[in-house]
Amino acid sequence: xxxxxxxxxxxxxxxxxxxxxxxxxxxxxxxxxxxxxxxxxxxxxxxxxxxxxxxxxxxxxxxxxxxxxxxxxxxxxxxxxxxxxxxxxxxxxxxxxxxxxxxxxxxxxxxxxxxxxxxxxxxxxxxxxxxxxxxxxxxxxxxxxxxxxxxxxxxxxxxxxxxxxxxxxxxxxxxxxxxxxxxxxxxxxxxxxxxxxxxxxxxxxxxxxxxxxxxxxxxxxxxxxxxxxxxxxxxxxxxxxxxxxxxxxxxxxxxxxxxxxxxxxxxxxxxxxxxxxxxxxxxxxxxxxxxxxxxxxxxxxxxxxxxxxxxxxxx
Numbered sequence: 001x002x003x004x005x006x007x008x009x010x011x012x013x014x015x016x017x018x019x020x021x022x023x024x025x026x027x028x029x030x031x032x033x034x035x036x037x038x039x040x041x042x043x044x045x046x047x048x049x050x051x052x053x054x055x056x057x058x059x060x061x062x063x064x065x066x067x068x069x070x071x072x073x074x075x076x077x078x079x080x081x082x083x084x085x086x087x088x089x090x091x092x093x094x095x096x097x098x099x100x101x102x103x104x105x106x107x108x109x110x111x112x113x114x115x116x117x118x119x120x121x122x123x124x125x126x127x128x129x130x131x132x133x134x135x136x137x138x139x140x141x142x143x144x145x146x147x148x149x150x151x152x153x154x155x156x157x158x159x160x161x162x163x164x165x166x167x168x169x170x171x172x173x174x175x176x177x178x179x180x181x182x183x184x185x186x187x188x189x190x191x192x193x194x195x196x197x198x199x200x201x202x203x204x205x206x207x208x209x210x211x212x213x214x215x216x217x218x219x220x221x222x223x224x225x226x227x228x229x230x231x232x233x234x235x236x237x238x239x240x241x242x243x244x245x246x247x248x249x250x251x252x253x254x255x256x257x258x259x260x261x262x263x264x265x266x267x268x269x270x271x272x273x274x275x276x277x278x279x280x281x282x283x284x285x286x287x288x289x290x291x292x293x294x295x296x297x298x299x300x301x302x303x304x305x306x307x308x309x310x311x312x313x314x315x
Contacts, residue, residue, distance in 0.1 A: 002183035004043040005280040007295040008036050008056055010066045011174025012226045012272040015290030015306055028065055029304045032294040035059040036304075039178060040296045049188035049222075050088050050111075053178040057084075057107040057190045060176035066292075067174035068192040069105055070144060082194055083208040086110040089187030089216035096208040098123040102144075104137040107192045110208075112136060120210065124202070175207055177224025179216070179276045183298075187278065189214050189222040189238075205229025211239035218278060220245040221252055226291065227264075227271010235263055241275060252277040253285075260285040 010032060020028075039056035043049070061069025069082070084106035085096035095114030098121070103109050112134045113122055122130055131138070175193035182188075191214045193207040206213030206229040213229065215238035216222035223238035232238075237259055244255035256275050264271070265287055272286025274293060282295050289308070296302040 003280045003298055004040075004181055004183050005276045005282055005295070005297045006036060006039045006043060006052060006056070006178065006180040007274040007276055007282045007284060008032065008039070008060070008176070008178045008293065009224060009226050009272070009274045009284070010060060010176050010292030012286045012288045012291035013174070013270065015288070015292070017307060020306075025306065028292055028306060031060070031063045031065050032292060032304045033302060035063075035178075036294040036296050036302050039180060040302065043180060043182050044298070046183055048184065049180040049182040049186050050086065052180040052182065053188045053190040053222075054086060054107055054111050056178040056180075057086075057176055057192050058105050060178075061105050061107060061192055066176045067194045068176040069107075069194075070139075071194065081202070082106045082192070083204060084110045084190070084192035085208040085210060085214040086114060086190040087188065087210060087214055087216040087222075088114070089189075089218040089222055092217065094120050094210045094214075096121045096210060096214070097127045098204045098208045099202050100124065100127050100131070102138045102140070103128065103131055104139040104143070107190050109134075109136055110190070110192075121208065123204075175213075175226040177214070177226060177274060179222035179224050179274050181222070181276050181278065181280050185218065185278065187216045187218050187222040187276065189216040189224045191224045191226075193226075206232035206237070209233060211236050213238060215239050215242055217242050217246075221255075221275050221277045223273055223275045225271065225273040227286075227288070228269050231264060231267050231269025232271065235259065235267060235269065237264065237273065241273070245277070252281045253283045256283040256285045260287055 039052040042052040064071040087094040095110040177191035213225040220242040244250040275283045294304040
C-alpha cells in the first residue's frame with residue numbers, strides 16, 4: 001500500500017480538563033474517531049483526497065458537538081449562517097461558500113461549486129439558488145437548533161457583543177476541517193463553520209477564504225485553520241505556511257510553528273491548524289489551551305486528542 005495521511009480538527013480554544021466532564025470528553029473523541037475513519041476508509045481503498053476531506057467534514061457537520069452544519073451557532077437574527085471551503089492540491093481548483101442558511105452540508109455545496117461552476121466563491125441567496133439547481137439537501141431551522149447554542153445566544157442577543165465559539169466556559173467548540181494526502185500523491189483540504197455567536201452584518205471569517213483558512217497545493221501542503229478568524233484573515237495563515245515551504249525551504253512543522261506560534265501570537269490571534277505535506281508528514285500546532293484533533297496514516301492507527309501534549313507530530 002502506498003502512503004496516505006489524514007488529519008482533522010473540531011475547533012481550538014480554551015479547552016481544558018477542568019472544562020470537560022469525562023462523559024463529554026468521550027463523546028468528542030468518539031465523534032473525531034468516526035470522522036477520521038470515514039476519510040481513512042476512502043484513502044485506504046485508493047480513493048482521492050478530495051473525496052476523503054469532503055466526507056470527513058460532512059461527518060463533523062452532522063455532529064451537533066461542533067460549530068458547523070447541524071451544530072452551528074446562532075446569529076444576531078437568531079438564524080444559522082454558515083461558511084465552508086474545499087480545495088484540490090493537484091489542480092488548485094477550489095469551491096467556497098459564505099453566509100448560507102438551511103444548507104444541510106455546506107461543504108457539499110463547496111464541492112459542487114468546485115465541480116460544476118466556473119466560480120470559486122459564492123455567498124448568500126445566490127449560493128443557495130445554486131445549491132437548489134444542484135439538488136443539494138436543505139434542512140429546516142429545527143434541524144440546526146441546539147439548546148446550549150440557543151442559551152449562549154440568549155445571553156448576548158440584546159447586546160452588540162459577539163462570542164467566539166471557543167470562548168472560555170463554552171461547552172462546545174468550533175470550526176471543523178480535514179486535510180489529506182492520498183495514495184496517488186494528491187493533497188486536499190476542507191473547512192466548515194457556523195461562525196460566531198450573535199455575529200451581525202453578515203460577518204465572514206477566514207474559513208471560506210482560500211489562502212486564509214483553507215489551502216492545498218501538491219507542491220507544499222494542505223491546511224485547514226480554526227480560531228479567531230479576523231486574525232487568520234489578516235495573517236493569510238494557510239497560504240503563509242505554504243509560502244514558507246515553497247520559497248524559504250521550511251519543513252511543514254517549521255512553517256506551521258512559525259505562523260501559529262510566532263506570527264499569530266504577535267498579532268494577538270488565538271487558534272491552530274492541521275496540515276499535511278506532500279510526503280505525508282502531519283502537523284497540528286495550536287497556541288490555545290486545546291484543539292479537538294485526530295490523525296491517521298497507513299502506518300499508524302487513528303489517534304484522537306484534545307489537550308496539549310497528547311499528540312503533536314506524525315512523520
